[in-house]
Amino acid sequence: MTAFAWLIILPLAASPLVYLTGQWGIRRGHPGAARWAGLIALLAVWVPFIRAAGNFAADGAATLTAGTQTLALDGVSLLLAALALGLGTLVALYSAAYMAADDGQDKYYAMLVLLVGVMIGLGCATDLFNLWLWFEGMAISTYLLVAFYRTQPASLEAGVKYLVQSAVGSVFVLFGIALVLAQTGTLTLAEIAAQATLTPGYLAAGALFVIGFGVKVAAAPMHTWLPDAHAQAPSGISAMLSGVVIEAGLIALLRALSALAGLALPWGVLLMAFGALNMFVGNLMALRQQQVKRLLAFSSLSHIGYMLIGLGVAVYAGEAAGAEGGLFHMLTHGLMKGLAFLAAGALLWALHLARGDHGALTIDDLRGAARRYPLIALALSTAVLALGGLPPLAGFMSKWQIFQAGAAAHETALLLVVIFAGLNSVLSLAYYAPLVNAMYRREPSEAVLAGAPVPASMRLPLIILLLAVVIVGFWPGLLAGLTGPAGAALLAAFGGG
Amino acid sequence: MANGFLIALVIGLPWLGALIVWRTGDTRPERQHRLAAGFSLAAALAALLLLTAPGDSPALTLALGGLFGDFTFIPDGLGVLLAAIATVVGSLAVIFSMDYMRGEAALGRYYALVLFFIGAMAGLVLSGSLLAMFFFWEITALCSYALISFNNDDPKAVAGGIKALLITSLGGVGLLIGALVAYAYTGSYQIADLLAGTEAIPPDVLSLIAFGFLLAAAAKSAQFPFHSWLPGAMEAPTPISALIHAATMVNAGVYLLARFYPAFAEVPGWTTAVVAVGLISALMAAAMALVAQDLKRALAYSTISQLGYMVYAVGVGGVFASQFHLLSHAVFKALLFLGAGAVIHAVGTRDMRQMGGLGRRMPFVRNAFVIGALALAGIPVLNGFWSKELVLEAGLAGGPGWAFAGMLVGAGLTALYTFRMVWLVFYGEPRAALHAHDATPAMRFSLGALAIGALLTWLLAGPLGHLFEATLPHHELHVLSTGELVAEIIGAPGTWLALAVVAAGLALWWWRERFRWLAAMLEPLGRAAEQDFGFEWLNARIAGATIGSAEALRTTQTGLLSWNVAGIVGGLIVVLAVLLLAWGA
Amino acid sequence: MSASALHILVLGTLALIGVGLYGLLAVRNLIKVIVALQIMVKGALLALVMAGAAAGQPNLGQSLAATVIVADTVVAVVGLALAVQVRRHVGTLDVRALSSLKK
Incomplete structure (x- = not known):
């Protein structure tokens, strides 16, 4: 079998094994067995990933056919796989201590490995229904993770809202698929693209895709589940949800829309409109937020906005830089938001969870955190300042590339979008900065005074992500190997470039 | 090239120092003082040496690859003069801090940020690329913010820092847009290409760039109507006020205008x-x-x-x-x-x-x-x-x-x-x-x-004039020796x-005492001046309106499932309607 | 497929969507909300079968529907499991009571 086949199969096959190992461990009095199995499984997936990436660099896109189904590894799939696997591995490492005291670690790690697997698969789908199936798999594997604290009412509430809203979105996608199937008789993306024309039927299908996948992307006004789910999930899962899952939804949306791109229709305008709306809604909602994880969740809303604008510019004006910028921001956002959620989670764990308290981490709790937890405070500060787009951090470079693409089209309307996005970045600093100021106060909060020490296995992922955020800020070309081919593949799918 | 190496030292030494002082830890304050002073003096020395080796072409090029172009550094007159000011005044401020900050907590953070700032300021003025310039521009804003609110327990310091950050970043959007548009029309981030290539840019676009830069400059240099952040910045430790808010960062706006004057002078x-x-x-x-x-x-x-x-x-x-x-x-x-x-x-x-x-x-x-x-x-x-x-x-x-x-x-x-x-x-x-x-x-x-x-320092007028004349090919300068200037x-x-x-x-x-009548006559003006001529009021209103709309929007997050589903359905209806209307049209 | 049969199926699909959406928007019991979701999915199944038939590939439409049934069952099971936990730990199945997370 090829490395590509292993890349798909390994995590899917490992997931039940992780669960069984965990069960075995529980019976034998080793409740932590699942964490080792999960970590080893994800580390093992790196082997086919690196080989598949090497093959891709040498020979270009690869395909895998089983029966009538075909999966293809192109630039976009590789980028998503890198993001999912990279963040997933760090989260597995981080969760070892974070989840150590919780029941159900067997399910947690099995679901985490499965989540990584289905996201890799989702990136490789070449067929509309297949895409839906992976997408649904991704949703199902996250439902239980969001509601992991199944005795906590807040966690259950978030899980219910997430499930119902996702399911509604997923039904809309199915209707869209039915409309496309009825008109074209095929589900293969490339074949649909050859037939789609400017008729209400295709337009309605496109609208259903935009809204259906848009629920998972958290495009406003379908975003309402996100702050609940991202804030209530265990912090490692928050990082996965914010850093990869909504982005995977975005890739699913783009794949589906690309099949309809033969239409002389500016899907790009729609993406940009949602992008602008998302930035604004996310920033304003975060502005007065006192709960740290909820604030970060709303910030994800605004960052999806930047990606939508970059990708919208690419689809609308055929700017390769926009596609690359949007995908680059997807990667940097994964790093930054992953870091932010893991750092905030470390503080949540140390100040609340380790003492059996499921309350929320508020900005007030952060007071004086820098003296007791210098590394974590630095990590969270760096993450939020990077999200605010300050150099020399990763977010500056990816935002710059998106803006550059917007300006490159020489169109006043696009320039106005860029100005709006720039102003939104400034607005976002108004809620990121107070977080930093609170942590660097001298006078500690009561929560900090009573806080537990944070173990090294939780600090290590923070250090790795912190370094990545700084290094990419100085050397944005480092990720060009991933974003370049991905941007080109995306643009090609939309008939451009 | 030798001056390329010097540029690397001028920027790199303070940054390296920042890292080392920070890693030294607050348990060894004496070493922190000495290290900070040493690194800032070394950078000042490098900058003074750089004054003797100017040039008008890139002396140091860092390829960022792809769309980010090259970070180039040019030791021309404008750049080396301001780099020298930044590092020399910077080292004097650091030496002053050795006594002023004695016994203060979090010295590592203080010195690391000061040194990070000094390097970034030197980078800003030596940059030959618009992206590099904006990169350093925003780093100086970041350092300024962090140092104004250095004493985070004081709410006034926090408010002052955030205000400075927001207002300068707001102006920074002007520089951002200007730089992006300049790139879109010239295909290059190099400042020299913009200065030489203004004919290639349509007049209205050039005007957008020029006024965008003016906006950024006014915000950075605390000029009307963005001046109100600077008084609030006075909550910073005084050596910071001397260095960042008097001698260096606030000059960046003036520097920007001077640097691009040849390109924009003809803009109506x-x-x-x-x-x-x-x-x-x-x-x-x-x-x-x-x-x-x-x-x-x-x-x-x-x-x-x-x-x-x-x-x-x-x-x-x-x-x-x-x-x-x-x-x-x-x-x-x-x-x-x-x-x-x-x-x-x-x-x-x-x-x-x-x-x-x-x-x-x-x-x-x-x-x-x-x-x-x-x-x-x-x-x-x-x-x-x-x-x-x-x-x-x-x-x-x-x-x-x-x-x-x-x-x-x-x-x-x-x-x-x-x-x-x-x-x-x-x-x-x-x-x-x-x-x-x-x-x-x-x-x-x-x-x-x-x-x-x-x-x-006025004795330097002649040599500086000649330095400018020799290294700024796009500027028309009227140069005299110090003696002629004095005459x-x-x-x-x-x-x-x-x-x-x-x-x-x-x-x-x-x-x-004899002019009391004049003072009495001007009293209304004095009261207006005490009120910052209404700008504080305006700032408060803008902030209040933003916060008000944020609070209003937050009520839409009701937490009710049916409401959330209605959002999805409503979104579908709107998108369908828009698409079908656009199709009909 | 005859035109009238197609009309009936389209109407049926729309009716299922309508009933499902009404349930999601108006019903307060969480179990009934999940039922409403299921009704919407049934509409989608009908649409898929119909689309396959309309495109001259009835087998494709039906196999899609069968796959959706499997996936959807998993969602329903997870949803009901959540409902059980909600009943146990929140003490009610009223979805309006599940609104502690807001703003």
């Missing part, structure tokens, strides 16, 4: 706008300095006012005059701030109403401060005199008469508020029982060096006019 209305911004800032801030009660805020208003002179100078075509005044101002204002720092450190208050008569108890600080004050007031033969006269001369030669008249009045006001400040702090009778002691050795070193600078200034009628106005300002303070 641009030079007039620059002159107007400079004039309004100079006069308005001078009026505010006149009524300020807080010593540091008075100095901050004075900084806004003096930066107004530099902006005005660029607007009337006096690029060299603006940079020459920038040098003078950096030296004498850093001196004044550090002197004020020594006073505040000794007496523990910033309120001038409680000071008075301090001169007898701290003669060294008084002497240094008076030298700086005389330079600020424009008294011969200090550096401020020469450079201000040069600015005014450029204004008379190349600018509108009304602006020149306004700037003359400003010179009188400057003299007036300067003497008021000196008097309130050092002379007269003590108004409160304050404990005071004279400056300590490290403080004396910095104050002494800057005082000597205030007496002598020209002494021979110019404008100089005598200005001196008369300065003398009038001095007289007004001296016989202030």
Whole structure:
């Protein structure tokens, strides 16, 4: 079998094994067995990933056919796989201590490995229904993770809202698929693209895709589940949800829309409109937020906005830089938001969870955190300042590339979008900065005074992500190997470039 | 190339120092002090060496790859002069801090940020690429924010820091858009390509770039209408005020205008706008300095006012005059701030109403401060005199008469508020029982060096002019040797006019009892000045409106499942309707 | 497929969507909300079968529907499991009571 086949199969096959190992461990009095199995499984997936990436660099896109189904590894799939696997591995490492005291670690790690697997698969789908199936798999594997604290009412509430809203979105996608199937008789993306024309039927299908996948992307006004789910999930899962899952939804949306791109229709305008709306809604909602994880969740809303604008510019004006910028921001956002959620989670764990308290981490709790937890405070500060787009951090470079693409089209309307996005970045600093100021106060909060020490296995992922955020800020070309081919593949799918 | 290596040292040494001081840890403060001083002095040495090896082409190129182009660094006259100011004043501020910050907590963070700032400031002025320039531009804003709110327990410091960050970043959007649009039309981030390639850019686009840059410059240099962040920035430790908010970062706006003057001079209305911004800032801030009660805020208003002179100078075509005044101002204002720092450190208050008569108890600080004050007031033969006269001369030669008249009045006001400040702090009778002691050795070193600078830097006029002429191919400069310059200034009628106005300002303070009627007449203006001419009110309204809309929007997150599903259905209906309507049309 | 049969199926699909949406928007019991979701999915199944038939590939449409049934069952099971936990730990199945997370 090829490395590509292993890349798909390994995590899917490992997931039940992780669960069984965990069960075995529980019976034998080793409740932590699942964490080792999960970590080893994800580390093992790196082997086919690196080989598949090497093959891709040498020979270009690869395909895998089983029966009538075909999966293809192109630039976009590789980028998503890198993001999912990279963040997933760090989260597995981080969760070892974070989840150590919780029941159900067997399910947690099995679901985490499965989540990584289905996201890799989702990136490789070449067929509309297949895409839906992976997408649904991704949703199902996250439902239980969001509601992991199944005795906590807040966690259950978030899980219910997430499930119902996702399911509604997923039904809309199915209707869209039915409309496309009825008109074209095929589900293969490339074949649909050859037939789609400017008729209400295709337009309605496109609208259903935009809204259906848009629920998972958290495009406003379908975003309402996100702050609940991202804030209530265990912090490692928050990082996965914010850093990869909504982005995977975005890739699913783009794949589906690309099949309809033969239409002389500016899907790009729609993406940009949602992008602008998302930035604004996310920033304003975060502005007065006192709960740290909820604030970060709303910030994800605004960052999806930047990606939508970059990708919208690419689809609308055929700017390769926009596609690359949007995908680059997807990667940097994964790093930054992953870091932010893991750092905030470390503080949540140390100040609340380790003492059996499921309350929320508020900005007030952060007071004086820098003296007791210098590394974590630095990590969270760096993450939020990077999200605010300050150099020399990763977010500056990816935002710059998106803006550059917007300006490159020489169109006043696009320039106005860029100005709006720039102003939104400034607005976002108004809620990121107070977080930093609170942590660097001298006078500690009561929560900090009573806080537990944070173990090294939780600090290590923070250090790795912190370094990545700084290094990419100085050397944005480092990720060009991933974003370049991905941007080109995306643009090609939309008939451009 | 040798100067490429020097550039790497000028930027890299402070940054390396920042890392090392930070890693040293707050348990070893003595080592932190020494390391910070050592690295900043080494950077200053490298920058001074760089002055001897200028050039007009990239000496150092870092390829970022792909769409980010090359980060180039050019040691031209503008760049090396400002890099030298940043590192020399920076090292003096660090040395001053060795005493000023003794015993403070979180020294590692303090010195790391100061050193990070010094390197970034040098990078900003040496950058040959727009992206690199914006990159460093925003790093300086980040450092400024972090240092203003260094004492995070003080809500005023936090508010001041965030305000500075938001307002300068808001202006920064102008630079961002300008740089992006310039790239979109020239296909290059290199500043030299923009300066040489303005013909390729449509006039309205060039105008957008020019005004975007002006916006950024006004915000960074605390000019009208963005000036209100600088007084709030005075919550920073005083060496930071001296370094960032007087001698270096606030100059970046003036530097930006000077750097791009050749490209934008022909843009309709641009030079007039620059002159107007400079004039309004100079006069308005001078009026505010006149009524300020807080010593540091008075100095901050004075900084806004003096930066107004530099902006005005660029607007009337006096690029060299603006940079020459920038040098003078950096030296004498850093001196004044550090002197004020020594006073505040000794007496523990910033309120001038409680000071008075301090001169007898701290003669060294008084002497240094008076030298700086005389330079600020424009008294011969200090550096401020020469450079201000040069600015005014450029204004008379190349600018509108009304602006020149306004700037003359400003010179009188400057003299007036300067003497008021000196008097309130050092002379007269003590108004409160304050404990005071004279400056300590490290403080004396910095104050002494800057005082000597205030007496002598004007002698550099000739060499600097030639440096500019040799390395700035796009700027048209009128270059003279120091001797010729002195002769020209002494021979110019404008100089005598200005001196008369300065003398009038001095007289007004001296016989202030006799001019009570004038003060009474101007009282409404004074009250308006105390209220920051309504700008604080405006800022509060904008912030209030933003927060109000945020709170209003938050009510839409009801937490009700049916409402959330309605959002999805509503979204579908709107998108369907829009698409079908667009299809129908 | 005859035109009238197609009309009936389209109407049926729309009716299922309508009933499902009504349930999601108006019903307060969490179990009934999940039922409403299921009704919407049934509409989608009908649409898929119909689309396959309309495109001349009835087998494709039906196999899609069968796959959706499997996936959807998993969602329903997870949803009901959540409902059980909600009943146990929140004490009610009223979805309006599940609104502690807001703003």
